[in-house]
Amino acid sequence: MDRSNHKAQIKLIALDLDDTLLRTDLSISQENKSALQRAESMGIHIVLASGRNYFSMRRYAEELSIQRRGDYLIGSNGAQLIQASTGKLLEELKLPAEFCRRVTTQIEQQGFSWQIYIEGTIYCNRMNEWAILDHQLSGLPIEIIYDMDAFLSKDQTKILIGGEPDRIESLYEELKNHIGSQAEIVTSKPYFLEILLKGANKGAALDRLAKRLRLGMESVLAIGDARNDLHMIQRAGWGCAPANAAEEVRLAARFVSTKTNKEDAVADILGQIVFS
Numbered sequence: 593m594d595r596s597n598h599k600a601q602i603k604l605i606a607l608d609l610d611d612t613l614l615r616t617d618l619s620i621s622q623e624n625k626s627a628l629q630r631a632e633s634m635g636i637h638i639v640l641a642s643g644r645n646y647f648s649m650r651r652y653a654e655e656l657s658i659q660r661r662g663d664y665l666i667g668s669n670g671a672q673l674i675q676a677s678t679g680k681l682l683e684e685l686k687l688p689a690e691f692c693r694r695v696t697t698q699i700e701q702q703g704f705s706w707q708i709y710i711e712g713t714i715y716c717n718r719m720n721e722w723a724i725l726d727h728q729l730s731g732l733p734i735e736i737i738y739d740m741d742a743f744l745s746k747d748q749t750k751i752l753i754g755g756e757p758d759r760i761e762s763l764y765e766e767l768k769n770h771i772g773s774q775a776e777i778v779t780s781k782p783y784f785l786e787i788l789l790k791g792a793n794k795g796a797a798l799d800r801l802a803k804r805l806r807l808g809m810e811s812v813l814a815i816g817d818a819r820n821d822l823h824m825i826q827r828a829g830w831g832c833a834p835a836n837a838a839e840e841v842r843l844a845a846r847f848v849s850t851k852t853n854k855e856d857a858v859a860d861i862l863g864q865i866v867f868s
Contacts, residue, residue, distance in 0.1 A: 602866050603807050604637040606666065606798050606824055608816035609644060609652060610729065610781070611853050612834055618729065620655060627859035628656060631866055637805065641666035641794045643780040643820055645749070646674050646681075647712030648730040668709070668749050669778060669820045670797035671788050683800070685792040686747035687775065693744045695751060695771065695787060704755055704763070708737075708748045715743060722754020722783065750788045757782035778820040786820065795823025815861055817841060817853065832861045 605628070607613045615621060632638050638658055642649055645667045653665060658676045665674040673683040692708075699706050700717065707716040707723050714734045716723040727734050737743050753763065764785055767777045776788040794816070802809055814821070814828035817837035825831030825844050833845040834857030842848050847865060849857040 601811055602631075602636060602813050602830065603811040604639060604802065604805065604813070605631055605862070605866070606639045606641045606794075606812065606814040606828065607858065608794075608818070608821050609640060609642040609649070611817045611836060612815055612821075613640075613652075613853070613858050615854055620652065621856050621859075623856040623859040625656065627856075627862045627867075631862055634866075636866070637663055637807075639664050639666060639798075639801065641670070641798065641814070641816070641821075641824060643669045643784075643786060644730055645672065645709055645712075646679050648732055649674075650679065651731070664801055666794055666797045666801065669776070669780065669786055669788055669792065670794040670823070671749050671792035673797055673801060683797075684749065685789045686749055687751065687787065687789050689745055689747050691774070692748050692751060695775075696744065699751075699753055702763070704753050704759075706751055706753045708743070708751055720754065726752070726754070726784070750786050750792075753785045753787075754783055755785075760785050778818075778822075780818055780820045793823040794821060795825075795827040798824045799827055813861075813865060815858060830865055832865065834858075834861075 628638055640649055649665055653676045663676050665676050667674050671685045672681055675682055696706055705718055705720040707714050712732055714732050715737050717737055719736055723734050760783055775790055776793050778786050780786055802812055809827055810829035812828040813830040814824040815832045816825055817834055822841055825841055831845050832847045833841050834849050834853050836852040849860045851857040851860045
């Protein structure tokens, strides 16, 4: 692989959080933090790109001092572009209310639990182990929806469905066939499936952000591990993946680290591509 002049070429680094930048305990290692600080000192934009919303991403932006530099966050799998310094939504793509009512009814009929996100709260159709797990991962509080008509009369950023990985994989294939022309269907974890407005994906959001910053996508490096990262891995000039990434992500990546998220894969990728 020819890595010459990459230091001059990379102007923006987009990073997935869970299972990419974050370790199993949901922390950022000192090695990854130091590598990102070095990249920032070179004038490179650091952008967190996550399935999480601002309220769940904010602590990591603060830890990396992204909010002090006025850089951007890509939230809710690309449905939101956020100004890190203020939390202001610069862009938000939402699913129409009628679509949400129809899909959640179908999901419930198949025995799945589902949830939506409003501000900093998870709202679920019933309390379940997957909503509790999401609470543990995201730090967001959970509330049960008691007035379905009121909640589903409004457009929503995304619908998340939790379940055993084999059931989620079957549902993924089913929904891709039935509503894939109307919505983005992705998995962010083997046990989480997410439905978003068509065009609300990390790759499209990254492309719009690059245009906003007047950067070519060839100068963008993106790192991610899961299906919800696939679009940005494909669109970035340097799409990269940790060793623990899903097979389809590793196959799409231009560079795959030999290290996992537990072994500072982000620092390894930056060392190989940006600092070499």
